[in-house]
Amino acid sequence: MKTSLALLGLILCALPLSAENAGRRVVAACELTTATVIPSGKESTTQGREFAIRVTNSSPRTVALPRSPDFSWRVESLRGREWRFKAEGGPVRRINAKDPHVVVSSPSENLPLVEIAPAHGETFLVYLLEAEKALQPDAQISHFKLTLYWAAPAALAKINPTVLPCALAPEWIVDVQKLQPPK
DSSP, rough: HHHHHHHHHHHHHHHHHHHTTTTOOEEHHHHHEEEEEEEEEEEETEEEEEOOOEEEESSSSSSEEEOOOOEEEEEEEEEEEEEEEEEESSSSEEETTTTOOOOOOOHHHHHEEEEEEETTEEEEEEEEHHHHTTTTTSSSEEEEEEEBBBBBOOHHHHTTTOOOOOOOOOOEEEEEOOOOOOO
Protein backbone atom coordinates (compact mmCIF):
# COMPACT_ATOMS: atom_id res chain seq x y z
CA MET A 1 0.00 0.00 0.00
CA LYS A 2 2.82 2.42 0.93
CA THR A 3 4.65 1.57 -2.29
CA SER A 4 1.59 2.30 -4.44
CA LEU A 5 1.00 5.63 -2.65
CA ALA A 6 4.64 6.61 -3.15
CA LEU A 7 4.43 5.67 -6.83
CA LEU A 8 1.20 7.67 -7.22
CA GLY A 9 2.89 10.67 -5.56
CA LEU A 10 5.86 10.38 -7.91
CA ILE A 11 3.57 10.27 -10.95
CA LEU A 12 1.59 13.30 -9.75
CA CYS A 13 4.81 15.26 -9.21
CA ALA A 14 6.02 14.37 -12.72
CA LEU A 15 2.80 15.49 -14.44
CA PRO A 16 3.47 19.24 -14.13
CA LEU A 17 6.98 18.72 -15.52
CA SER A 18 5.72 16.92 -18.59
CA ALA A 19 2.98 19.52 -19.04
CA GLU A 20 5.52 22.35 -18.89
CA ASN A 21 7.76 20.59 -21.39
CA ALA A 22 4.80 20.43 -23.76
CA GLY A 23 4.38 24.23 -23.48
CA ARG A 24 1.27 24.08 -21.29
CA ARG A 25 1.02 26.63 -18.48
CA VAL A 26 -1.69 27.33 -15.88
CA VAL A 27 -1.98 30.86 -14.50
CA ALA A 28 -4.37 32.88 -12.34
CA ALA A 29 -6.11 36.05 -13.47
CA CYS A 30 -4.24 39.30 -12.79
CA GLU A 31 -5.19 41.37 -9.79
CA LEU A 32 -2.88 44.39 -10.14
CA THR A 33 -2.89 44.61 -13.93
CA THR A 34 -6.41 44.98 -15.28
CA ALA A 35 -7.98 44.95 -18.71
CA THR A 36 -11.24 46.15 -20.20
CA VAL A 37 -12.71 45.36 -23.61
CA ILE A 38 -15.09 47.41 -25.77
CA PRO A 39 -15.93 47.51 -29.48
CA SER A 40 -13.69 50.10 -31.16
CA GLY A 41 -16.34 51.15 -33.66
CA LYS A 42 -14.42 49.84 -36.68
CA GLU A 43 -15.72 46.98 -38.80
CA SER A 44 -14.19 45.08 -41.68
CA THR A 45 -16.09 42.99 -44.20
CA THR A 46 -13.36 40.32 -44.06
CA GLN A 47 -12.30 40.47 -40.38
CA GLY A 48 -15.50 41.48 -38.59
CA ARG A 49 -15.77 43.89 -35.67
CA GLU A 50 -12.67 45.35 -34.04
CA PHE A 51 -12.34 45.35 -30.26
CA ALA A 52 -10.13 47.58 -28.12
CA ILE A 53 -8.52 46.02 -25.05
CA ARG A 54 -7.17 48.57 -22.58
CA VAL A 55 -4.53 47.08 -20.25
CA THR A 56 -3.74 49.15 -17.15
CA ASN A 57 -0.71 48.38 -14.99
CA SER A 58 -1.39 49.10 -11.31
CA SER A 59 1.51 46.95 -10.12
CA PRO A 60 4.73 48.47 -8.76
CA ARG A 61 6.84 47.04 -11.61
CA THR A 62 6.94 47.44 -15.38
CA VAL A 63 5.26 44.59 -17.25
CA ALA A 64 5.51 43.57 -20.89
CA LEU A 65 3.09 42.07 -23.40
CA PRO A 66 3.54 41.21 -27.07
CA ARG A 67 2.79 44.17 -29.34
CA SER A 68 0.07 42.05 -30.99
CA PRO A 69 -1.11 39.53 -28.36
CA ASP A 70 -3.00 36.49 -29.60
CA PHE A 71 -6.24 36.85 -27.61
CA SER A 72 -8.51 33.89 -27.13
CA TRP A 73 -12.22 34.38 -26.63
CA ARG A 74 -15.25 32.79 -25.01
CA VAL A 75 -18.92 33.65 -25.58
CA GLU A 76 -21.56 32.75 -23.02
CA SER A 77 -25.29 33.44 -23.13
CA LEU A 78 -27.51 34.22 -20.18
CA ARG A 79 -30.19 31.58 -19.62
CA GLY A 80 -32.34 32.40 -16.64
CA ARG A 81 -29.75 33.48 -14.07
CA GLU A 82 -26.83 31.39 -15.34
CA TRP A 83 -24.21 32.04 -17.99
CA ARG A 84 -24.03 29.07 -20.37
CA PHE A 85 -21.17 28.31 -22.71
CA LYS A 86 -21.85 29.04 -26.38
CA ALA A 87 -18.46 29.05 -28.20
CA GLU A 88 -14.76 29.72 -27.75
CA GLY A 89 -11.54 29.91 -29.73
CA GLY A 90 -7.81 30.52 -29.43
CA PRO A 91 -4.90 28.99 -27.51
CA VAL A 92 -5.94 30.12 -24.00
CA ARG A 93 -8.83 28.42 -22.16
CA ARG A 94 -10.38 28.50 -18.71
CA ILE A 95 -9.85 25.31 -16.74
CA ASN A 96 -13.63 25.07 -16.22
CA ALA A 97 -16.64 27.35 -15.73
CA LYS A 98 -16.12 27.66 -11.97
CA ASP A 99 -12.32 28.06 -11.93
CA PRO A 100 -10.87 31.44 -12.97
CA HIS A 101 -7.44 29.93 -13.80
CA VAL A 102 -6.54 29.72 -17.47
CA VAL A 103 -4.46 27.22 -19.41
CA VAL A 104 -2.05 28.39 -22.12
CA SER A 105 -1.08 25.77 -24.66
CA SER A 106 0.27 27.87 -27.50
CA PRO A 107 3.88 27.84 -28.65
CA SER A 108 6.00 30.85 -27.84
CA GLU A 109 6.79 33.23 -30.66
CA ASN A 110 9.51 35.87 -30.82
CA LEU A 111 7.19 38.86 -30.95
CA PRO A 112 8.21 42.44 -30.20
CA LEU A 113 7.13 43.40 -26.69
CA VAL A 114 5.43 46.53 -25.37
CA GLU A 115 6.41 47.59 -21.86
CA ILE A 116 3.75 49.13 -19.62
CA ALA A 117 5.16 51.20 -16.77
CA PRO A 118 3.46 51.31 -13.34
CA ALA A 119 0.34 53.53 -13.33
CA HIS A 120 0.21 53.49 -17.17
CA GLY A 121 -1.77 51.61 -19.78
CA GLU A 122 -1.71 50.40 -23.36
CA THR A 123 -4.52 49.75 -25.84
CA PHE A 124 -4.48 46.69 -28.08
CA LEU A 125 -6.77 46.26 -31.10
CA VAL A 126 -8.02 42.87 -32.23
CA TYR A 127 -10.53 41.51 -34.74
CA LEU A 128 -12.55 38.48 -33.63
CA LEU A 129 -14.52 37.23 -36.63
CA GLU A 130 -15.33 33.85 -35.06
CA ALA A 131 -16.50 35.48 -31.82
CA GLU A 132 -18.75 37.81 -33.75
CA LYS A 133 -20.49 34.80 -35.31
CA ALA A 134 -21.20 33.48 -31.80
CA LEU A 135 -22.65 36.86 -30.77
CA GLN A 136 -25.55 36.52 -33.20
CA PRO A 137 -28.89 36.51 -31.30
CA ASP A 138 -30.88 33.30 -31.06
CA ALA A 139 -33.94 34.97 -29.49
CA GLN A 140 -35.62 38.36 -29.89
CA ILE A 141 -33.20 39.74 -27.28
CA SER A 142 -30.10 37.75 -26.34
CA HIS A 143 -27.76 38.51 -23.44
CA PHE A 144 -24.11 37.66 -24.11
CA LYS A 145 -20.81 37.81 -22.24
CA LEU A 146 -17.66 37.97 -24.36
CA THR A 147 -14.48 37.24 -22.42
CA LEU A 148 -11.07 37.71 -24.00
CA TYR A 149 -8.08 35.83 -22.59
CA TRP A 150 -4.35 36.32 -22.84
CA ALA A 151 -1.51 34.75 -20.91
CA ALA A 152 2.13 34.31 -21.79
CA PRO A 153 3.14 30.90 -23.12
CA ALA A 154 5.50 28.96 -20.82
CA ALA A 155 8.63 29.52 -22.94
CA LEU A 156 8.08 33.30 -23.17
CA ALA A 157 7.42 33.61 -19.43
CA LYS A 158 10.53 31.58 -18.68
CA ILE A 159 12.97 33.66 -20.77
CA ASN A 160 11.61 37.15 -20.03
CA PRO A 161 10.92 38.20 -16.41
CA THR A 162 9.11 41.40 -17.47
CA VAL A 163 6.38 39.49 -19.32
CA LEU A 164 3.07 39.72 -17.48
CA PRO A 165 3.09 36.70 -15.11
CA CYS A 166 -0.69 36.37 -14.85
CA ALA A 167 -3.68 36.14 -17.21
CA LEU A 168 -5.85 38.93 -18.60
CA ALA A 169 -9.57 38.15 -18.80
CA PRO A 170 -11.61 41.27 -19.64
CA GLU A 171 -15.38 40.83 -20.14
CA TRP A 172 -17.91 42.67 -22.27
CA ILE A 173 -21.58 42.06 -21.47
CA VAL A 174 -24.03 43.05 -24.18
CA ASP A 175 -27.71 42.67 -25.06
CA VAL A 176 -28.27 41.94 -28.75
CA GLN A 177 -31.63 42.40 -30.44
CA LYS A 178 -32.57 40.30 -33.43
CA LEU A 179 -33.18 42.49 -36.47
CA GLN A 180 -36.49 42.20 -38.26
CA PRO A 181 -36.25 41.09 -41.90
CA PRO A 182 -36.80 43.93 -44.40
CA LYS A 183 -40.35 44.19 -45.76
